[in-house]
Each structure stands twice: as structure tokens, then as C-alpha cells.
Amino acid sequence: MASGGNGEELTVRNKQVLAKDYITGNPRESDMYLTTTTTKLKLPAEEEEAAVLVKNLYLSCDPYMRGVKNPEPGRPQFFAPNAPIVGYGVGKVVDSRHPEFKAGDLVWGITSWEEYSVIKRTESLFKIHHTDVPLSYYTGILGMPGLTAYVGLYEICKPKAGEKVFISSAFGAVGQLVGQLAKLMGCYVVGSAGSDDKVEILKNKLGFDEAFNYKSHRDLDAALKRYFPQGIDIYFENVGGKMLDAVLLNMRDHGRIAVCGMISQYDLHESEAVRNLMQLVLKRIRMEGFTVLENYHLYSSFLDTVLPYIRLGKIAYVEHIVQGLDNGPAALVDLFTGLNVGKTLLVVAPHDD
Amino acid sequence: MASGGNGEELTVRNKQVLAKDYITGNPRESDMYLTTTTTKLKLPAEEEEAAVLVKNLYLSCDPYMRGVKNPEPGRPQFFAPNAPIVGYGVGKVVDSRHPEFKAGDLVWGITSWEEYSVIKRTESLFKIHHTDVPLSYYTGILGMPGLTAYVGLYEICKPKAGEKVFISSAFGAVGQLVGQLAKLMGCYVVGSAGSDDKVEILKNKLGFDEAFNYKSHRDLDAALKRYFPQGIDIYFENVGGKMLDAVLLNMRDHGRIAVCGMISQYDLHESEAVRNLMQLVLKRIRMEGFTVLENYHLYSSFLDTVLPYIRLGKIAYVEHIVQGLDNGPAALVDLFTGLNVGKTLLVVAPHDD
Numbered sequence: 213m214a215s216g217g218n219g220e221e222l223t224v225r226n227k228q229v230l231a232k233d234y235i236t237g238n239p240r241e242s243d244m245y246l247t248t249t250t251t252k253l254k255l256p257a258e259e260e261e262a263a264v265l266v267k268n269l270y271l272s273c274d275p276y277m278r279g280v281k282n283p284e285p286g287r288p289q290f291f292a293p294n295a296p297i298v299g300y301g302v303g304k305v306v307d308s309r310h311p312e313f314k315a316g317d318l319v320w321g322i323t324s325w326e327e328y329s330v331i332k333r334t335e336s337l338f339k340i341h342h343t344d345v346p347l348s349y350y351t352g353i354l355g356m357p358g359l360t361a362y363v364g365l366y367e368i369c370k371p372k373a374g375e376k377v378f379i380s381s382a383f384g385a386v387g388q389l390v391g392q393l394a395k396l397m398g399c400y401v402v403g404s405a406g407s408d409d410k411v412e413i414l415k416n417k418l419g420f421d422e423a424f425n426y427k428s429h430r431d432l433d434a435a436l437k438r439y440f441p442q443g444i445d446i447y448f449e450n451v452g453g454k455m456l457d458a459v460l461l462n463m464r465d466h467g468r469i470a471v472c473g474m475i476s477q478y479d480l481h482e483s484e485a486v487r488n489l490m491q492l493v494l495k496r497i498r499m500e501g502f503t504v505l506e507n508y509h510l511y512s513s514f515l516d517t518v519l520p521y522i523r524l525g526k527i528a529y530v531e532h533i534v535q536g537l538d539n540g541p542a543a544l545v546d547l548f549t550g551l552n553v554g555k556t557l558l559v560v561a562p563h564d565d
Numbered sequence: 566m567a568s569g570g571n572g573e574e575l576t577v578r579n580k581q582v583l584a585k586d587y588i589t590g591n592p593r594e595s596d597m598y599l600t601t602t603t604t605k606l607k608l609p610a611e612e613e614e615a616a617v618l619v620k621n622l623y624l625s626c627d628p629y630m631r632g633v634k635n636p637e638p639g640r641p642q643f644f645a646p647n648a649p650i651v652g653y654g655v656g657k658v659v660d661s662r663h664p665e666f667k668a669g670d671l672v673w674g675i676t677s678w679e680e681y682s683v684i685k686r687t688e689s690l691f692k693i694h695h696t697d698v699p700l701s702y703y704t705g706i707l708g709m710p711g712l713t714a715y716v717g718l719y720e721i722c723k724p725k726a727g728e729k730v731f732i733s734s735a736f737g738a739v740g741q742l743v744g745q746l747a748k749l750m751g752c753y754v755v756g757s758a759g760s761d762d763k764v765e766i767l768k769n770k771l772g773f774d775e776a777f778n779y780k781s782h783r784d785l786d787a788a789l790k791r792y793f794p795q796g797i798d799i800y801f802e803n804v805g806g807k808m809l810d811a812v813l814l815n816m817r818d819h820g821r822i823a824v825c826g827m828i829s830q831y832d833l834h835e836s837e838a839v840r841n842l843m844q845l846v847l848k849r850i851r852m853e854g855f856t857v858l859e860n861y862h863l864y865s866s867f868l869d870t871v872l873p874y875i876r877l878g879k880i881a882y883v884e885h886i887v888q889g890l891d892n893g894p895a896a897l898v899d900l901f902t903g904l905n906v907g908k909t910l911l912v913v914a915p916h917d918d
């Protein structure tokens with residue numbers, strides 16, 4: 213081996229969070245386990261692929277992190293038996309055989325839940341050029357959730373000033389930014405969330421016109437009618453089920469629904485019924501699913517839009533920061549029970565420079 | 566009055582089909598009744614509106630013909646208590662106070678179920694310029710259903726050659742044309758219908774690649790997998806409910822669903838559950854409702870596309886022709902039980918020139 217007699221010096225402990233198996237429904241803590249292995253801090257010389265070795269600094273907990281047998285080609289497999297959990301994160305390059313990355317570079321993209329990762333899928337790895345904002349933001353508002361908000365709002369919904377926008381799961385990693393971007397465009401913005409604390413922050417810190425705790429409303433249709441007496445032009449859909457059905461009744465003509473996710477449905481054996489789809493015809497509504505995976509080409513225009521707002525203090529972002537890989541499984545589980553307050557991320561190692 | 570002493574000569578009997586009340590669910594024969602009144606064959610001189618008096622020749626039976634209290638502004642009210650049923654039809658102008666129409670003109674548009682109608686909503690009245698094709702076609706393939714097919718397929722679905730297209734209620738007034746237009750674009754086209762007879766005509770007369778009787782398949786998902794082993798790119802939705810749920814499971818990435826109607830749902834107290842909407846995200850599907858009401862401006866480009874195909878015999882159209890206003894209520898009811906075979910229309914009077 214190239215490292216020869218220095219091999220021992222380059223070997224370090226590598227703590228990992230692994231999945232026991234694929235997951236049906238939401239992940240539980242018992243679906244994951246911790247282990248410690250070792251890794252060499254140099255990529256093998258015979259490595260043919262343009263791989264990058266990364267020291268993970270922050271890892272992102274996201275609601276799509278689940279695993280199915282036979283995923284579609286091209287889709288990341290987040291949970292697989294006895295493999296480290298795969299997810300988005302921020303790291304520092306330790307060694308690289310890829311021409312675009314060099315040791316010391318800060319990057320964000322798809323990595324694994326461990327201290328050190330060899331990343332071979334470099335098509336979803338981005339170099340971080342702007343470090344005057346919190347580095348952890350690249351797991352959230354400046355990373356995949358941020359780009360998701362941008363694509364869903366601008367590309368799918370195409371809002372106009374004065375339009376009425378509703379966002380479910382509005383305090384999540386994506387919803388926070390959707391609402392603030394829509395406000396900056398001159399829209400009227402209402403969000404729903406799962407606790408009174410979140411509602412307060414949406415209204416008082418993030419500048420939403422209104423927000424409500426969906427758990428306090430048995431009749432979601434009536435709640436929406438109160439906040440949208442003239443109806444909803446744009447719905448940013450994160451939850452599905454009953455909420456979607458109530459929203460459909462309150463959409464306006466030519467409304468648009470960006471379907472980002474349906475977190476309320478992931479743990480159900482059978483998804484909740486949606487019965488009001490005839491509204492799509494009556495009101496000529498467009499409803500469109502999207503993911504960030506095929507919109508990476510918009511990342512630089514996204515940064516051009518959002519970075520100035522962050523620097524000027526016109527956009528805020530609330531993070532739920534959990535310390536240490538050991539607390540990763542619990543942090544991920546809390547995401548599905550709504551115990552997190554803001555974008556959940558895991559600190560793996562301090563960023564030392 | 567302007568007609569003076571000739572008034573009596575100008576008065577004729579006017580048979581009408583009236584609704585008893587608004588309708589919930591599908592219409593029944595007992596919801597309608599016949600009566601005969603009289604009408605003058607000249608519009609009153611003091612008439613201020615630019616009205617047109619029409620002798621109705623053909624009337625169209627369409628699945629959206631129902632009536633609700635407080636319809637949205639701008640939408641036709643098809644059923645209202647003790648008023649003639651409102652629907653599309655073909656007629657001949659008897660008298661006109663509208664500068665664009667004169668006596669003798671053939672027209673199609675929104676009229677009423679009676680022998681003679683005074684039409685004031687002339688914004689949805691079109692002059693018929695091409696009479697080398699059957700005049701009855703202007704209730705169907707060359708009228709509102711035809712324009713609906715055109716808008717849904719070209720404007721909403723934007724098909725490409727080689728794409729896989731599925732049409733439910735494929736033998737209806739709209740579906741017949743959607744399938745043939747998609748075939749002419751080089752698509753693979755499959756339709757579902759409610760009887761083996763309809764299936765045979767779809768395959769043998771209308772040139773669909775495949776067709777199936779949905780009533781013979783308990784497992785619609787399995788049926789769709791058989792006809793679309795690689796999945797569906799475009800779904801032209803006319804029925805809703807279970808079929809939509811099965812289709813969602815079989816859509817391909819970036820699929821498009823044009824939502825034209827949901828006939829299977831109209832008579833249900835509560836619409837059937839749709840549970841597979843998460844597929845919208847997984848496959849980045851666009852699902853869009855539309856109606857013809859705001860697409861009339863496309864009528865001339867629609868004619869330019871479809872008329873040549875009809876003249877060349879490249880597009881066929883099957884009509885279910887019912888004689889006489891007296892048989893109108895039964896014809897409308899049969900539409901919802903699927904007893905019609907092809908586009909249903911009513912002959913009110915023979916076209917004598």
C-alpha cells in the first residue's frame with residue numbers, strides 16, 4: 213500500500229450509526245444501533261473511482277429518511293441492513309481523488325452517519341464557498357431543504373404578490389424558508405404546526421401573517437376558512453391526508469399545490485383517504501410533486517437569492533441542534549413525533565477553524 | 566309590438582324538458598318533466614340585450630349536467646327548479662339582435678332543452694362554418710367535448726411520440742378523441758370502458774392499442790401492470806376513485822394526469838378514498854384539473870387540427886343518437902349507468918337544408 217510504514221498513524225476510530233434493516237413506517241430508536249470501527253485517513257492509491265474522504269461535522273435529520281427494499285434506480289437508500297444510515301451532511305475533506313475537491317475543502321451533500329465517510333456519489337456533493345453564515349445552515353436553509361423550498365415555491369407554485377399561501381409543517385426545515393420567501397414576495401402567508409410554541413415562533417420570529425396549531429382544530433376546513441376567507445392560491449404540502457382534504461375545499465381557482473412530502477402518512481399502514489380531488493377540476497388546480505434530486509442545477513441561483521437575505525437579516529432560521537452521533541437515533545425519531553423545534557441537525561465534530 | 570298584426574302567425578308550440586329541482590348525485594328521470602309552452606318566432610323589438618333566437622336541432626347529453634344551489638359565478642347552471650335544462654346544442658338562428666349572428670346561421674353553444682331558445686349568453690355561442698361533416702358532430706367531437714379533449718391532451722399533458730397514454734371512460738364523448746389524437750402523435754394508447762362491446766369498438770374501430778372492461782377486473786392495479794409493464798406517462802382522468810388510485814401506482818417519473826372529470830364519484834354521498842397521492846412526490850407527477858370554459862380561445866386552432874383528420878377519415882367518432890326531446894330524460898340518465906354506446910345526443914328537429 214502507498215501509505216507503507218505510516219499506515220498505523222493514519223488509522224482512526226470511526227463511530228457509526230447503522231440501520232438494522234429496511235424500515236416500514238417511521239423509524240424507531242430500536243431500528244438503529246451504534247458501533248465503532250476504524251478507518252484510514254487516506255484513500256487507497258488503487259482506488260479507481262473519484263472518491264472523497266470526508267470528516268463529517270454536521271448531519272441532517274430529514275423526514276424522508278427511511279428505507280425500502282428495491283428503491284428506484286438513482287434514489288439514495290437511507291436505511292439498509294447493517295449499513296451506516298445515509299443522509300445529508302456537512303463535512304471537511306480529508307483526502308480526495310476527485311479533481312474538484314481537495315483536502316481542507318468544506319462540503320455538503322449525501323454522506324453517512326459516521327465520523328468519517330468515503331463519498332463516491334460526488335454528483336450530490338457541493339463545495340461550500342460562503343462561510344460568513346453558520347456552517348450548519350448547509351444542512352438546512354442553505355442545503356437540500358433550502359433548495360427544496362426554493363424549487364417548490366418558485367418553480368412549481370410561481371407566486372405573485374398578493375397571493376394567499378398556506379404551508380403545512382411550516383416550522384420544518386423546508387416550511388420556514390417557504391413562508392419567509394413568500395412574505396418577501398408580498399404574499400399573505402399562513403402556516404400550520406404541531407405545537408403552540410411553534411405557532412408563536414412562526415408569527416413572532418419568522419414573520420408569518422398567521423399560524424395555527426393543527427392539533428387544536430378538530431375541523432381543519434373551518435380553521436382554513438377563518439384564515440383564508442377568500443381561499444388559498446398556493447398550498448405547500450408537507451403532510452398529506454386530512455389536511456390536504458381540507459385544503460382542497462379551500463383552494464381558489466387556478467390554485468397550485470406543490471407536493472413536497474406527506475409526513476403524516478409515512479407511518480400509516482394505509483394512507484388516509486383523500487376525497488376532495490374533484491376540486492381539482494372545479495377550480496382548475498395544478499398539483500405537482502417534486503424532489504430536489506433533479507433540481508441541483510438550480511443551486512447557484514438559489515444561493516444568489518437566499519444568501520443576501522440571510523446576511524441582511526431578512527430571513528431567520530431556527531435550528532434544533534443535537535450533540536453527538538450517540539443522540540442521532542433519538543433525534544431522528546423525534547422528527548416524526550414533532551418533538552423537534554426547528555430544523556434538526558446533529559453535531560458530529562466541532563468545526564475547528 | 567313590432568310584429569303587429571302578424572303576431573299570431575309567428576307564435577309556435579315549444580316543447581321543453583324542465584328540471585324539478587337542483588340535483589344531488591346523478592339525475593333520475595323523475596327529476597325532469599316535459600311541458601309545452603308557446604314562443605314567438607321573433608325577438609321583441611324592445612329587447613335590449615344582443616340576444617339570439619335559435620331553433621334547436623341537436624342537444625348534447627354530458628356527464629357534468631347536474632345542478633347545485635349557489636354555483637360559482639360564471640358557471641352555467643344546468644338544472645334549476647322549473648327551468649328548462651341547460652346544455653350544449655346545435656341550432657339554427659331564427660332571429661337575432663346580435664350583430665355577429667343572422668337568421669339562417671347554424672350555431673353551437675349553450676342552449677336549453679326545448680324546441681326554441683332565446684340565447685343571451687352569446688359568449689359561448691359559435692357560428693358553424695364547416696358543414697361538410699355531420700352537423701351533430703358539433704355536440705361532440707367538434708364541440709365542447711372535442712375542445713375538452715384537445716385542451717386536456719395538448720395543453721395539459723403535452724404528449725411526446727412513444728409515450729404511454731391511458732384514458733378512462735375512453736369511449737365517452739371526450740375519451741374517443743383523446744385516444745385517437747394520441748395515436749396520431751405516435752403514442753401507445755390504452756383505454757378502459759364499462760362493457761365488452763365498447764372495448765371491441767375502441768380496439769377495432771378507433772385504433773386503440775389495447776382496451777379493457779374495468780368491470781371485469783377486480784384488481785385494477787394488476788390490469789394496468791399488464792397493459793403498461795413500463796408504466797404510464799399520461800393519464801386522462803374521467804372517472805376518479807379506485808381507478809385513479811390504481812393509476813397512481815403505475816405512473817412513471819414525470820407523468821402527467823389531466824383531470825377532466827370524475828364520473829364514478831358524482832353519485833356518491835362521499836367520494837371514494839384516494840390513498841396513493843404520495844406517488845406524486847415519488848414520481849414527480851403533475852396532476853391538473855381543467856375545464857373548457859376558459860379555453861374557448863383555442864377553438865379555431867382545435868378545428869384546424871381536428872377537421873382535416875375527420876375529412877381524411879383518420880379520426881372516427883361514434884355517436885349514440887336518441888330521437889326526440891321526449892326521450893331526453895332517459896338518455897341523460899343512461900349516460901351515468903353507461904348504457905350509452907358513444908357520444909349521446911338528442912335529435913330535436915331534422916336539419917332540413
